[in-house]
Amino acid sequence: MKALLSIDYTYDFVATDGKLTTAKPGQAIEQSLTLLTEQFIQAGDFVVFAIDAHHQHDVYHPENKLFPAHNLIGTSGRSLYGQLANIYEQHQNKETVYWLDKRHYSAFSGTDLDIRLRERQITEIHLTGVCTDICVLHTAVDAYNLGYQIVVHKNAVASFDPVGHEWALNHFKNTLGATVID
Ligand code: ZN
Secondary structure, eight states: EEEEEOOBHHHHSSSTTTOOOOHHHHHHHHHHHHHHHHHHHTTTTTEEEEOOOOTTTTTTTTGGSSOOSSSSSSGGGGSSSSSHHHHHHHHHSSSTEEEEEEEOOOOOTEEEEEEEHHHTTHHHHHHHHETTTTTTHHHHHHHHHHHEEEEHHHHEEESOOOHHHHHHHHHHTTOOOOOOOO
């Protein structure tokens, strides 16, 4: 069984005036990411929207020292960006569509994702979203350590950093044994 993970494709990470935006590279994948997500939903596969959720006054969070505040709970910055928002709205009540708040880069860190996947006998996870070299990467590393097969859709991941993006794609393939689909 397979699942699709849709990581952090929100206003703050994608919109031109988002708080921590990938901007053009992020916006460029909108169509392919949305189409792929819709295909998985229509096929009845498990689709997880793994979305950063931060509190404004979370003084213990290490990201405070690294990045400006982003994806704050209760703000529109956490809304899914563009067409993906419509797809989620349309299908959010399906049993196979799951919204997962996460506090760290990895969708596995401090969440019940591993349990949700295992109870569905899912062994293969398809990664989409942003940023290729941060949240997608950390999720892929955890997935690797937990024994999942990883598929990364090249035209459905993006980063603000083109060097980091290319490096991560190679890392998925050469070090995590992932299938990277063009
Ligand atoms: Zn964050």
